[in-house]
Amino acid sequence: MEAELLEIGQHLGRFAPFDTLSEELLDEVASHVEVSYFKADSMILELDAMQTDLCYIRSGAVEVTRRNGELYNLLGEGDIFGHFSLMRHNKVRFPARAMEDTLIYFISEPMFQKLCDESDSFSDFVEVERPRLESTFEGQRRDNDMMATRVRKLVNRYPVMIEANATVQQAAQQLTEFQASAVLVLDEPGDQPRYSIKDSEGKVWQIIGILTDTDFRKRVVGEGLSPSTLVKEVVRRRLIAVQSDESVQEAMLCMLRNNIHHLPVMHRRAPVGIVHLSDIIRHETQSSLYLVNSIFDQPSAECLARMAPDVQAAFVRMVQDGADSQMIGKALSTIGRSFTRRLLELAEEELGPPPVPYCFMALGSMARNEQSIVTDQDNALVLSDRFDPAAHDEYFLELARRVSDGLATCGYSYCKGDIMATNPLWRQPLAVWKKYFHDWIEQPSPEGLLRSSIFFDLDAVYGDNSLVEELQDLVAEVAPQHKRFLSAMARNALGRTPPLGFFRTFVMEKDGKHNNSINLKRRGTAPMVDLIRIHAMACGSRAQNTFERLDDIDRTQLLAPGVSDKLRYAMEFLSMSRIRHQVIDLEHEQVPDNNIEPENVSRSERHHLKDAFQALSNAQKFLKFRYPLSQR
């Protein structure tokens, strides 16, 4: 008879990091815990006491504070605490107090060590050196889309087929006509054909092989055969194929194993298409690439507007295929830029060529290549200095209006702050723009910058790119020399703080308040972008993308070693969370937004979000320290 305390093991097994332990190890932990009850308001861990156990909350709620008494974390059923001190000299660094009547399971240090040694997922979860976020990402990258996506997704048309009794010339003509590079060869059915197909007249054919471009070169022309040679004389009677529900990865391995570039895809016995090796290589970015291609084929703004659902579909597909936030941000920005560009081309076709050179400038997330599915338009026009308002502005106002209205119908809502080229303030010649930037940087006021900070993510979309590049150069050269400007930007960047994390069904704020949802952009990605922008400007980076800015910051000594990696992971996680929740919204046919509700957050996501908010919070503290307010 088992003398197990099922109550303990079953509970532990439901929560991370114990949920990944083997049954054997879980039983061992469960049978070694020590249990203790703490009345609400009593201390569980006193500051500087010796810590000999990992603490697991069986029931109740626990408040963990910093040395100075500031709230650090609020924990509930299934959460653990005390592991940081356990791994560092065993003195309690974060005191813990029961907020409600609480039952704690203590896991002894030797058992904790054993778990770390024997379970990678456990040690990844608790280890400080290798933050959890990082290991999660590596995990995600490892099982990327190639494993999950089925090969049938890559099939985009029915295979081209020809009778074995046709001539190779007819086959070549067939390929040319359909712009294909391989054709399936059909013959009378044998006894038990492996692959077969019924034609429109009900006749059953056997598929005996495949003839490819390469075969024409090697086996027909190379051998000096005449165009009237029959297909059946040259076709190799060996057909390597995959089933349509195989993974893309399996299809690729099959091609590599057999050294072939064309792979027929079958549904049971019948062919559904042919996949080429390059289809697989293109696969990751394929969906958005096709979309961009078709944007440029649209003949009118009305037709462009009809593509909005395709953008959403491509977005959902990318997320499901396991793309990371940089790939998605870049793809959506490329799509947004393509819409803008096509609208400008269409406008120029109707309005005639521009009277003076101009550059259409993207601001904010599009400039950073970090666009999301929920976005409004932020843009401006930089005009040549030959611009004469009286003579030319009518043209550019109309141009701006068409782009702005067009973007709005394509799903990019008007900018609430009126930062659009339709606003005369933001439709100016280069000299005026330079003056704007000099004013912002050299005579900064936090209030003024609050409105204009969006101009510090800027990139050319269409037209004479050099106009915008001059502005980018100006910022990169002038900004690092003006510490007051950086301080003013820093002050704005500190205005939006992350929450502590989640607790049960609400969002915990640092001041102890509760909220029912959290705006991941306002409280996460946007403050992150803001603070990284400041560090990037301080080191004269010209990069606009947040991750590229971090790369530039890395080349300096500005941040302590390891800090930028933490920010990178935190940024990636916050962005992906936001994206994933937008996909959830779309899948439920709701309008996607930037909010996430705690009840939709999985347990592991909750832990990671907490870590990401913590990384952001620490980085904000450093920013405050580097640009103290007194400098204003």
Added chain:
Amino acid sequence: MPLIRPKTRSATDWHDYLVQRRQQTQVGALEDFFAGADLSPILPVAEAPLMALDLETTGLDPRRDEIVSIGIVPFSLSRIRVSERRYWVVRPRRSLSAKSVTFHRITHADIEGAPRIEEVLDEVFKALSGHLLVVHYRHIERAFLDTASRKAWQETLSFPVIDTMSLEARIHRQSWLARLRRWSGRPPASIRLHDSRIRYGLPHYHGHHALTDALATAELLQAQVASNYAPETPIGMLWS
């Protein structure tokens, strides 16, 4: 059916009883048990070596029913030491009724190869010795162990216990608040193990496994002392 209140001893009576039995007993295991349980009534509960005990039985009548399993978990006010738990399944003379099978989740197959209570009693009392026992509803545990002792060793047996149900009754049955509640016609609060635990915010356990119930009892005592008593409270004030 008239309620028969078993004889209770005061704190000093228990002390005298234990001393006397240690000298008189002919059973080695009981000698150890009585010696170890010779705890001073003024020992603070926070320092007492405690042992939660739970028996699962075929029914409630010690004259007719028998022990099926025994679970014990040693603990103190600060820690319940799960790794030192012990558990015995024993084979009753009368076959298990279908009802008690579902009740305890112990099946005929579990019991088939199990020893008789007499065969493990020695081991059980050795494990208990040196500890003050903690049970929920002492009239089961004490009476069934007495019966087992009479059968195995032809000696009667009693011992002091902290009864978490009786501690609950002091608050919910005997206090002036409880009387007021009764007077106003509201039903008295339940002092069963599970219901008592809920009042202290303790989690729900699937009951009727001797080990789980022993653990549940240990947790309840920790909660009761944390809520209603100082850790210096002498054990003589808590046992019965």
